[in-house]
Every structure is written in structure tokens, then in C-alpha cells.
Amino acid sequence: MAQIRNQIQTLLAVETSSPGSVTVGTRPPDPAAALVFQEHPLAAEGNQGRHLMPTIHTATAAAGWVLAEVDLVAVAVGPGPFTGLRVGVTTAKAIAWTTGCDIVGVSTAACLAEQAVAAVAPVDRPADRIDVAFAAGRGELFVTTATPLASDTPHCWQTSVGQLTTPAAWWESLPEGGLITGPGLMLPAKESAELTAARPDLRLAPANLWQPTATTVAHLGLAAAARGSTQSPAEILPVYLRASYAEDRARAT
16 A cells, blocks of 8 residues: 555645635655645635636646646545535546546545544544534435444544434434534534534534645545556546436426
8 A cells, every 4th residue: 555655746636615625635755655645715795617727727837837747636525515526526527537646536425534533532542423414405404324444444434424403303213322523513603503403412613624635635635546447538427415406306207
């Protein structure tokens, strides 16, 4: 694994759901040194389609290389909102196709689990399950669970098939002492207070970690590449929070 990691001299990670960020990784002159990561947030007003490529070019230029030199692209594939996720995944696939570099799709739920465990779960009380919630609109959450695959395989998560539910129903279903995270926790103050009072046993990740970062995508993507889990661009597919209104209408008719 170390040999594969050391073969990667340049890395690009893309996360476009929140409104997102771009991280570049660059190998220092010492071949034994780890990649150095630099994260660049996307513009706060959203519109990733306009800001993503300029941010990528700015990030690679600041790191001292050009996009054509990238060795690995890691992209968050969701669950996430339709527009932002589509922009990030499509851009990452286009870069992989045009440059011939390796690409890895990274679960957004796995990213959030990784961030939560690093901040909350102590060594003597490791988390064997992290419940992740995303705001799905219409008063619902899209919820899933992330489970570490093995203690000797870091940065490797298995995620369950997600489902739509209400905040109250999800809260009631959570296991005793469970660790929870995700943007779905950004509830109105009154609702959040009521739910928290009903389940004081639950452990919440810090609020600043409820959104994924491109740097976490980079770490998980690099670990996946070291395991030989790169993909073809055609295999990278986004996972949306819910069907669009048009799809719902088509099914109804």
C-alpha cells in the first residue's frame, strides 16, 4: 500500500454538496514524505457550475502544478443534492477521461463518519456504527449508517442503503449511545431542542463537522487507491437524496 501511495504525486479531491470545496495534494521532494494537502472552499453563494473549475485551476496553480499532471481524482458521490452533486461528479469524470488519471468515487456518508469518529470516538470506546442524516426537503431526512470494515483497514467504510424518514422517527430508531452526524442535524432550534431532550444518550458530532470537506474526500480516496479500488469514470455515479419532482410525477402517472 505504501508503494502505491508513494506513486501518487498529485491528487485532486472534489466535494460539491455544501456548497463544497476543492483539495489538492502534492508530494514534497522527499519521496518518502506524505502528500501535503491544501483546501480551497467554493464560493458561499453556491452555483458550483460557475465556480468549480476556476477554483480547481487556482488550487493546482497554488500547489505548483497543472491539471494535466494530476495522478488521482477523488470525488464525493453523495448522498447529496441533485445540482451540486451532478456538477462535481461530472467535472471529476471529465478530468479523469481527458487526463487519463485514476479516479475514485467516495461516499459522502463515509466522509461524515470519518470526521465524526476522529472528533468524538475515543480509542477506548470506538464507534462501530455512525448514523448519518441529510436534509432531503419536504420535512424529511435521508438517513444511512456507516460501519468501519476492519480495524486494520483505516479509512474504509461500508454504508447502508439510505431511506427517507422524518426527524422524529429517525431519532427514535437510533441505538442507545449512538454517534450521529450530518447536515440533517441542522434543524430548527425548537425541534432540535425537543429531540435532544428526548434522547440525551446520543452523541452528536461537533456542528462544524456536519458538512463533508474535500480534504476528507482526499484521505478516503487515497486510501481506496492504495487498496486498488480505483474505478473507470463510467462507473462513478452520483447518489441523490431523492427523486426529482419530475421523476415523482412520471411514476405517479
